[in-house]
Amino acid sequence: MNFVESDERRALRSAVGDLASRYGHEYTRKKARAGQHQDELWQEAGKLGLIGVNLPERYGGGGGGIYDLALVLEELSAGGCGLLMLVVSPAICGTIIARFGTDEQKNQWLPVIADGSSIMAFAITEPDAGSNSHRITTTARRDRGDWLLSGSKVFISGVDQAEAVMVVSRTEDARTGRLKPALFVVPTGEPGFEFRPIEMDLVIPDRQFMLHLDDVRLPAEALVGDEDAALAQLFAGLNPERIMAAATGVGLGRYALGRAVEYVNQREVWKTPIGAHQGLAHPLAQVKIELELAKLMMQKAATLYDSGDDMAAGESANMAKYAAAEASVHAVDQAVQSHGGNGLASDYGLGTLLAVSRVGRIAPVSREMILNFVAQFSLGLPKSY
Numbered sequence: 530m531n532f533v534e535s536d537e538r539r540a541l542r543s544a545v546g547d548l549a550s551r552y553g554h555e556y557t558r559k560k561a562r563a564g565q566h567q568d569e570l571w572q573e574a575g576k577l578g579l580i581g582v583n584l585p586e587r588y589g590g591g592g593g594g595i596y597d598l599a600l601v602l603e604e605l606s607a608g609g610c611g612l613l614m615l616v617v618s619p620a621i622c623g624t625i626i627a628r629f630g631t632d633e634q635k636n637q638w639l640p641v642i643a644d645g646s647s648i649m650a651f652a653i654t655e656p657d658a659g660s661n662s663h664r665i666t667t668t669a670r671r672d673r674g675d676w677l678l679s680g681s682k683v684f685i686s687g688v689d690q691a692e693a694v695m696v697v698s699r700t701e702d703a704r705t706g707r708l709k710p711a712l713f714v715v716p717t718g719e720p721g722f723e724f725r726p727i728e729m730d731l732v733i734p735d736r737q738f739m740l741h742l743d744d745v746r747l748p749a750e751a752l753v754g755d756e757d758a759a760l761a762q763l764f765a766g767l768n769p770e771r772i773m774a775a776a777t778g779v780g781l782g783r784y785a786l787g788r789a790v791e792y793v794n795q796r797e798v799w800k801t802p803i804g805a806h807q808g809l810a811h812p813l814a815q816v817k818i819e820l821e822l823a824k825l826m827m828q829k830a831a832t833l834y835d836s837g838d839d840m841a842a843g844e845s846a847n848m849a850k851y852a853a854a855e856a857s858v859h860a861v862d863q864a865v866q867s868h869g870g871n872g873l874a875s876d877y878g879l880g881t882l883l884a885v886s887r888v889g890r891i892a893p894v895s896r897e898m899i900l901n902f903v904a905q906f907s908l909g910l911p912k913s914y
C-alpha cells in the first residue's frame with residue numbers, strides 16, 4: 530500500500546492547481562449568474578489533455594485512470610471552478626465507450642470527448658422511477674434494422690452543451706418478453722428528441738433538463754455494448770460517476786475550508802483573530818479531518834476501480850461519495866458561519882455554495898440509497914423496499 534502519490538500525479542495536481550488559480554470561483558460565479566458555461570476553462574482543460582486524462586492514449590486520451598480524472602476535478606473544485614461535465618462526459622460516457630463500445634464508437638467519440646470538443650451527457654433518472662432505476666420505462670423497440678426510442682428523463686445535466694446523450698433505456702428480451710437495460714447514444718438534434726431546462730435554485734453554470742423522446746429513430750450502431758450485459762456496463766460508468774462526485778465534494782470542501790481559514794486568521798473583533806476561539810477553530814479542524822478521510826476513501830475507490838476490481842470499487846465508491854458529500858456540506862456550512870454576516874453577502878460568494886454542496890447528498894445517488902446499499906451489501910441486513 531502506497532500513500533505517496535507518484536511524481537507524475539503530483540505534477541498533474543500542480544498543473545491543474547495553476548489552471549484553476551487563473552479562473553477561480555469568481556469566474557465560475559459570473560458565468561453562472563450570466564447563464565453561461567465555463568467555455569474558456571473547458572477548452573483550455575481540453576487543450577492541456579486534462580479532460581481525457583483517463584481515456585486510452587490510442588484514442589487521444591492520457592492513458593491514465595479514473596484516479597487521474599478525479600484528481601483533476603478535485604483540484605479544479607478546490608480552486609473554486611469545478612467542471613460538472615467532467616463527471617458525465619469523460620468519466621461515465623467515455624469510460625463506458627472505452628470499455629464496451631465498438632471500434633467505430635471508440636473512433637467516433639473518444640477523441641472528441643478526450644479533447645473536449647464534444648460533450649456527451651448521461652440520462653438515467655426518470656420522473657416516475659426516481660432512485661428506483663429498476664422502474665425506468667424509456668424503451669427501445671426494434672423497427673426493421675433500426676431502434677425507436679421513447680420515454681422521459683429528468684434533471685439531465687448539460688444537454689444544451691452536448692452533442693449527444695447516453696440514454697439508459699430498456700429493450701424487450703426476444704425470448705422472455707421481459708425488459709432489460711440497454712444504453713444508447715442519442716444525438717441531441719434527432720427528430721423526436723426534445724429538451725427543456727428545469728428552473729433550479731442552484732447558481733452553477735451547468736443547467737438541468739427534462740428530456741422527451743418520442744420514437745427517436747436510431748441506427749443499430751447506436752446501442753453501446755452488449756444488450757445482455759447492460760447492467761454490468763452501466764455500473765462500469767456509475768462507479769466512476771460516484772468517485773467523481775466524491776472528488777467534487779472533497780475539492781469544494783477544501784475550497785470552503787481555505788476561505789474560512791483565511792478569513793478567521795485576519796478578522797479581529799476582540800483581542801485576537803477570531804480563529805483563536807475554539808468555537809470556530811474546532812469545527813474547522815473537524816472539517817479538515819472529515820475531508821482527509823473522504824479523500825482517502827475516494828483514492829481507495831479510484832485505485833480499486835483502476836485495478837479492475839469493479840465489485841470492491843462499488844462499495845468504496847459509494848462510501849467515498851457519502852463521506853465527501855457530508856464533509857463538503859459541513860465545510861461550506863462552517864465557512865459561512867465563520868464569516869458571520871459576510872458569509873451570506875454576495876461579494877463573498879459562499880452563500881450560493883450552501884445549495885451547491887447539498888447536491889452531493891442527492892445526486893448522483895442519494896445519501897439514503899448509499900446507506901441502503903451499505904446496510905444490505907456490506908452488513909447483510911434485510912431490505913425494506
Ligand SMILES: Cc1cc2nc3c(=O)[nH]c(=O)nc-3n(C[C@H](O)[C@H](O)[C@H](O)COP(=O)(O)OP(=O)(O)OC[C@H]3O[C@@H](n4cnc5c(N)ncnc54)[C@H](O)[C@@H]3O)c2cc1C
Nearest residue numbers: 651652653654659660684685686891892893894895897914
Ligand atoms: C444538480 C443535479 C444534477 C443531476 N444530473 C443528472 C444527470 O446528469 N443525469 C441523470 O440521469 N440524473 C441527474 N440528476 C438526478 C439525480 O441523480 C436524482 O435526483 C437522484 O438520483 C435522486 O432521485 P430523485 O430526485 O428522483 O429522488 P427520489 O428517488 O424521489 O427520492 C426522494 C427522497 O427519498 C429517498 N428515498 C427514495 N427511496 C428510498 C429508500 N428505499 N429508502 C430510503 N430513502 C429513500 C431519497 O434518498 C430522497 O431523499 C441530477 C440531479 C441534480 C439535483
